[in-house]
Amino acid sequence: MAVIGKIQKNSYLLLIVIGLAMLAFIFTDSFKNFGGGEEPLPSGTIFGEEMNEKELSDLQQSYVDREKQNASYQGTDFDAEAEDNARDQAFNELVRKKLMGQELEALGLMVSSAELNDMVLGNNIHPWVSQIGMFKNNIGEYARDSVVKYLDGLQSGPDPSVDTALYSRWKNAKIQWSEFEKELKDARATDKFIALIKKGVYVNSLEAKDSYVGNNESRDITYVMHPYGSITEEEVGFTDADIKAYYQKHKNDKLYLQQSQSADIEFVQFPVSYSALDLERANEEMESLKVGFAQTDNNIYFMATKGEDKFYSDTTGFELGGDQFIMDVAANKYEYPASIDELVQNSKKGDVIGPFKTLDPQTNATQLVIAKVNGFTSQDRAWVRHILISTNSRTDAEAKSLGDSLIRVINAKNNFAEMVDKFTDDPGSKANGGEYKWFKKGAMVAEFEKAAFEGQKGKLQLVKTTYGYHIVEVLGQEARKLPKLAPIRKTVKPGVETIKEVENLAYDFINEVETAKDDSAFYRVSKEKNLVNNYAKVVLSSRFVTGFKDYRKIQKFAFAQDAEEGDISGPILDNSIIKVAYITSKVDEGVPSYEAVKLQMKVPALREKQAAHYIDIMSGIKNINEVANTIPSGQVKTANVKLGTGNIPGVGGNEYKVVGTVFSIDKENEGAMLTPLKGEAGVFLIVLDKVNEVAEQEDYTAEKESILTKRAATADANVMRALRDKANIVDNRQKKAAQGR
Template identity: 35%
Template sequence: MITIGKIREKSGLLVGVIGGALLLFILGEVIRNMGTTIEANPRGEIYGESIDELRLTELIELFTNNERQMAAQQGREFTESDAKNAEDKAWNEYVRQTLLDKEFEALGITVSEDEIDALIFGYDGMPQNQMIAQYFPDSLGQGGVDMNALNDFVAKAEANETAQNGVDQNGQPTYFSYAEIYANIREEVASQRKAMKYVTLIEKGNYVTSLEAKDDYFAKNEVKNISYIFRPYFSQETSEMTLSEEQFNTYYEAHKDDKKYEQRASRVLQYISLDIKPSDEDKERGVSKLENLKDAFIQSQQDSLFVMLNSQNKQFNRNQVYRSAMMEGAPNSYPSSMDEQFQKAEVGTVVGPYVNGDRVEMAKVLGFETEKQAWVRHILIKAGGPEISFDAAQQKADSLIEVIKANDNFAELVKEVSEDPGSIENNGEYKWFQEGQMVTEFNDFSFNQPIGTLGTVKTTYGIHIVEVLGQREAKLPRLAVVTTNVDASEGTILTVEQEAKDIWSLMDEAPEKFETIAEEQNMFVRPVTVFLENPQLNGFSASAQSQVLRFGFGKGTQAMDVSEPIKDGSRYVIVQLKKIKEEGAPDKEDARQLMETDAKNEIIAEKYINEMSSQSDITKLGQQLDLPVQNAEVKFSTGNIGNNGNEPKVAGVLFSGLKDGQTTKPIAGRQGVYVVKLVKTVEPMATTDYSASKNEITARLVSGTSRNALQSLMKYADVKDYRMQVRIGAR
């Protein structure tokens, strides 16, 4: 028998099912990926009219309750992410209902009461609606329907019976109506049936003409054999080219209103963050906590049980080996500062407590394994790219070695010269790494050269100046580790908060020095652009994101303003509104990055076209320009020219009446300028039967019917989602 709990559990899902899961999924994707144009009014618009705020609020409450119940059933906390997910589902459902109800009405799509009965009970040749099996499953659990339970439920609904479903905040019983739930079920069955009719109607409307099928057949099978000369825009010849201000201004004025350069309304922000990390005093409390357990750990005969009872990280693996690590907190490691103690330890020794990142640990040695390890320091000179060859890098490395031998200044040169960011802070050192961990050439030098050797190694990264500082047969301890996590105390949090306020005060007084002040404080400035149509920030909590966006898009915030410190989990952020970008043509500063390459290519194309127009014989032109004559086969369906990818302009000329043996004038394509000779046209196999092409196109159209129809509805309805803009005060 179906339980009332099952009905209540599923009833929220009655809103949100349409024409099967596929249709709803597709609509959800369309909604999530759509762009919007900003106009006016509340949380959204459809067909140019404001949405029904009350109806949207009701749906949000319904889906939020569903998500909250789901979280409770799964034994987890209802989070900000759950609430956001529920709101998005409610919005999608509101849009779905609005769009499709309007379509159903316009097309006269209805479902009779007899149809609904047939779909619920599965008679008159109708397949029983799958939703009924979810609410009234049979005892076999094979997807069937318990008809006795269904009939009993319907009888109670028709008799207007009610049943208790809980108590309210005052402890008073609350009730639900069988009739109301049954009415919801019937409404949803009808909605699904209408959606199925709607999709079927559109699918049946797909038709491919014989002419379309013939064009498709030729596009895929007709081949143009060509010879061509290609002169790329980017080459050694043009790599040093720079635009004059006059040239850029000319291009900007001519193209600033082009659709491809249209600027979306946005805010350019930049921010710094101050992490709230445990202080030395906080860590010391963790050390003291484990010190009180140390004697008991030493005496313990059941190490796994001790770890499970006393460690916040309840993991125990008797066979796991641990290694020394330069970076604290790395998995299965201990800090390099503790390496000597572990190398000298014996089985049964308890080492620590010691700080390891954001936790304090102490470890009992259960046993050892051994491996070869090396300790080196290096300077990397990257090579192999356009900036420096391997030969030039080798010459530079050889010179630096002479400087090091004369001045013993390896560590100083690391900071000045090395291009390996992973080791600069450690003076270029990689301490006690295992054999085989590094690339082969680097590894062999480190392990095979005597200690004290200073030399060079060539790898795919470049040339390394390497000095071997040590080699050993290291002991790798197997450990039982007791851990306590170290959290920042209230005092530490207040200290960081005050530091953030002090920095903000400096920036607020001199906002033009935002980057300079950050650099003086050894802080990294992170830029981010947020678009008004869909304002969101990655990497921020929901509450911090709202505060940042309210600041960035607030009507009182001006360019260069700096926000007060904003708490974001375990950090404070200070944000500056760097620039306000309005919708439309970009200003010259913003346009430079967008247009510079295109502007260069236009000038290069004009120059190349003039030079390549001097000779109509493609072989002689290639000799004249020292360019190879290449061959390719081209189909209209792809438009690919050799290895240069799709070149629509070139393909367009080839398939627009060019005769075999004819040579084109120079064509400015996407990648460069082409001169093409049509050597031969290979016609496809003659046929009058294009049914295969017709069937293929039809199948493709039908498979995309739901998506294409809904995308068209979204576009036609001009759906606008203003929810976030309203939330952050941008509207």
């Protein structure tokens, strides 16, 4: 890959290289494999058999179409993550059907038409039906009439000779509903299977008794614990050799087995910002939309097809705001910027105003907005300036007297702003000369509001509120037009030329790294170019990679069939940022290499060494007080422990093994000192002081019912887990996508 940057940057050279490669292909033995290539990778296997790709693809498309339609009805975005979730649901549903198929067939479990009707229209509506957006009323509740109306519409379709597109949509809807009904019946049959399993869950009296004893019987102990945190590596002579020994012993443990391929990468970023030319073109595009927007009678459709927002209203009232255009549905906040207020006030119904710039409050991206004026409402607003004389630090009489005095001075000298600076107790308006501009009714306390909206313009008023006395001067009053707007927003994006310019910078970086040919070149060149060197772990089975919005692109690089340590990527455009990545290490699934798990194994390896060291020291001492005097952190403590809790009061965290060992000692051995024990928090030496037995009960029904409830609650999950384990399911979807197989 030493010339990748130069080849990709120079398209002429690329053509030459491709031509030479084709000649080499044709005139060598490689023609023997023509038409072959890498074996296609199945999306998954169940019971060792490959999944039917068409069946999976059709089911995934059905789920995607359904969720997309549901999102449309609910007015929510259907993004890449939502599509991934829909495909996951389809995959899991296909797995469930395969797993349950043989079980249901063996038991003869079926679902009748009457049961299906009951789930869709009857008294036991299935959640899948009630959660569909188009089957809900305006307050979000399931509406049976909507289902009836929808199903009636599926009975007889439109004439295909009149409207082909409408007929196609009807036909697809009919097919989707038929598939949905099949899934409902499958789900209902599975519910019956799970119900049978739950009915078969049983707890016998001996289990109930053991549980009761375990939760109530206790042991009184005296103990000394030396915490691992007090034992240094130097004290026990801990070295890398101990980690390697631990690795050899535990490398096949499930905890350390790599469940998925992974790669460690470093990457640098080249932000791509729009240019002046990109902004000019975006303005031209928005200007061209204005003509059609002004002429259309279907504002909602035009907004949905031409804009980026899922905003299904063309009569929303917008108020005068600050610098930005705000459409916050969740907060019910709609504002247009002050910069276009003159345009708004001079507009009439049907006008399309804009385009004007704003910033997306979520991403801070620059957007252009055009908005169709669809009517007006009126709102009274006032503009005032004031001086607050607080009563917190003076009496009411003193505050009023000062207010009267200041009014006389201001009337005589016309120096309101000067008096604000010297006397006001309102920090919120002091920097603005005491002004509050164009606020609406309800924004101020009642007395202040009355002075602002009913007071004479230019006349000084002394108004008392809960804050103190205000000297108020009205600077303006008006009945402001508030527009009802149908907005279209579009993000200004960098064009092809702009991206190419930044891409060339990335290629220059790649060339320098590859020309250097040393292992530290990526890090060194990034520092020389003042680029931040970022790190991320890419896991093939994960859909999240730190620093990347689109995980697919970096996975395709990191897990390509020929990808190896030391490879450098071409420019990757991700979320308006061009990134270049470098593979520092790769780990295959299965038994990990020593280097891959060295850091992970260091702590447990150290714990083993620490425990062995102090178990050896404690084992030669027969008295617990002597042990306490021997170890640095020795302190004799007492505690009452129960098997059901698994912890020792005074010791953080669970100590199941230690507590279990204590409960293995019977009453005849009260007073015995146990051998030293390796715990989770440290090394223990314990004396069993007393066994507190519980009296045998005549009836363990309550305990039995408690266990039964817990078992029944997890029965379905446990059954599916057991079936999945038996089926040995392999999910290759991420690998298939990354390698293009």
